[in-house]
Amino acid sequence: MRMDVSDESLARAAADGDRQAFALLVERVYDRVYGYAVKLTGSRTEAEDLAQDLCAALPTKLQSFRGEAKLTTWLYRITVNAARDRFRRAATRARAADGWGDWELARQAEMAETAERVDWLMQAMSGLAVDLRETLALVLDGVTHKEAAQILEVSEGTVSWRISEAKKKLKAMQEAEA
Numbered sequence: 001m002r003m004d005v006s007d008e009s010l011a012r013a014a015a016d017g018d019r020q021a022f023a024l025l026v027e028r029v030y031d032r033v034y035g036y037a038v039k040l041t042g043s044r045t046e047a048e049d050l051a052q053d054l055c056a057a058l059p060t061k062l063q064s065f066r067g068e069a070k071l072t073t074w075l076y077r078i079t080v081n082a083a084r085d086r087f088r089r090a091a092t093r094a095r096a097a098d099g100w101g102d103w104e105l106a107r108q109a110e111m112a113e114t115a116e117r118v119d120w121l122m123q124a125m126s127g128l129a130v131d132l133r134e135t136l137a138l139v140l141d142g143v144t145h146k147e148a149a150q151i152l153e154v155s156e157g158t159v160s161w162r163i164s165e166a167k168k169k170l171k172a173m174q175e176a177e178a
Contacts, residue, residue: 007071015062022062025071026055032072033079040083054082124173128166135162 005021007028013021033054037047054061054075065074125133131152138148145163149156 008067011062011065011071012067014059015065022059026058029072029075030055033075036076036079037083040080041086046086050079050082050086054079120174121170124170125166127173128169132162132166132169135159136166139163 005024007025010021010025010028014025030051034047034051037050037054038044041047041050061078065071125136128136134152135148138151139145139159143151145156145159148159152159
């Protein structure tokens with residue numbers, strides 16, 4: 001493709017699927033789009049992302065190029081629109097994220113508190129008699145009293161009594177620490 005072909009002619013050819021015209025068009029306009037994007041965003045990284053996103057979307061966007069204005073004017077317009085969209089999305093994400101920091105801190109504190117309670121329980125269980133510890137461990141793992149009775153080869157009433165005794169002893173340990 002010759003270099004003296006206008007941007008507008010390249011745009012029409014690229015819109016019709018001419019890959020060579022599209023490549024030449026991007027080569028011609030990329031630096032301008034990027035430079036304008038730097039001015040709009042104030043960030044080279046953000047501008048590069050914006051320019052690359054525009055170039056990736058350009059084959060589709062060229063379908064709407066009517067040639068009523070110079071191609072560069074049209075490109076500046078879609079660059080402005082893309083930058084505005086990007087700013088709106090960023091603002092929306094910032095608003096959505098607002099308050100998440102507090103939520104995350106509360107979640108972390110709750111997790112730490114839960115871990116502390118579990119650690120205390122594990123340590124306290126080691127102070128229980130073996131039969132109480134075995135029974136409590138099974139029930140804490142979600143085993144029913146009936147299943148625990150079968151596993152430990154005792155009656156279901158014995159399992160219930162052991163759980164009750166374990167709770168009493170753990171409560172006494174907790175009160176002694178306080």
